[in-house]
Amino acid sequence: MPSLNERKRLRALLRRKERTKRGLLIAEGARVVGDLLDAGRPVLHGLFTEAALEDPAIDVVVRRLRRDGVSCEAVTSAELSEFADTVTPQGVLVVAEIPRSGWEDLAGMSLLAVDGVQDPGNLGTLIRTAEALGADGMLVLPGTTDPWSPRAVRAAAGASFRLPILELGHREAIEGLMEREVQLWASAADGEPFHRGDSAPRRIALAVGNEGAGVSEEIRAAAERIVAIEQSGGAESLNVAAAAAILLDRILGGDRAGSR
Secondary structure, three states, X not given: OOOHHHHHHHHHOOOHHHHHHHOEEEEEOHHHHHHHHHOOOOEEEEEEOOHHHHOHHHHHHHHHHHHOOOEEEEOOHHHHHOXXXXXXXXXXXXXXXXXXXXXXXXXXXXXXXXXXXXXXXXXXXXXXXXXXXXXXXXXXXXXXXXXXOHHHHHHHOOHHHOOOEEEOOHHHHHHHHHHOOOEEEEEEEEEEEOOOOOOOOOOEEEEEEEOOOEOXXXXXXXXXXXXXXXXXXXXXXXXXXXXXXXXXXXXXXXXXOOOO
C-alpha cells in the first residue's frame, strides 16, 4: 500500500489544478492503460488488485508494466477506489506523464478546436472522433474541461495519447492559426448549412462550442465562416460530439479518415 504522503499525492491528481501543476494524469482500466503503453507514454507508477489479475486483459497490462520497469503495487479494491474516478474501480490504474504537444506536431493542419465544452465525456468523445476522422490535432480553448481528467481520458479511448492536443488561449489560438494560414470556421445553429461535397480548404480548424452558449464571441468574430448542419423537421439540436463528427466528415471529405 502506498505511504500516507503517496496516497495524498495520488488523490490530488483527481484535481485539474494538481494535474496541471505536476504534469501528471491518472489512467484507469486495462484498455486505457494498454493504449498508453502502446503510445510509448512514460508511466511512473501502477496500482492493481490481485483479484483483477483473473481478467486476462489486466494481467497482460500488469505484466507489460513490470516488463517496462514500472513500479507496480497490489492493493485492495477499497484502497484502489481512493484514487479511481469510477464508482467501481477497473482493477488497474497508473500515473503517467501528460503528453505535451506544440504547433510543430500538427502535420497537415486539419484541426478541431473545442471552445467551452464542459462535459468530460463529450470532450473525450470529440478527441476520439477527431482522430478517427483524420484530423491532425485538437485545440482546447478556455472554458473547456480538462482533457486529462480520468473521465475524459477514458472517453477518448486512447486517442488522447496519439492525437496532438494543444491547450491555448483564444487570442493565442487565433494568432497561431493566422500565422500558419489555417482558416478558422465555427459551428453554430444559425450558420450556413454545409453539405457533403461543398468545398473546404485543406488547412482548416473547425471550432465547436457547448450546446448552450456555442462558441465564444472571440472565436465567432475571428471565424472566416460560420457553418451548420441542416436538420429535418422539428429535430432538436445535436449533441456537440455528434455535430462535430458530421461536420468533420463533410469538411475532411472522408479521404483522411484512418490516415494517421
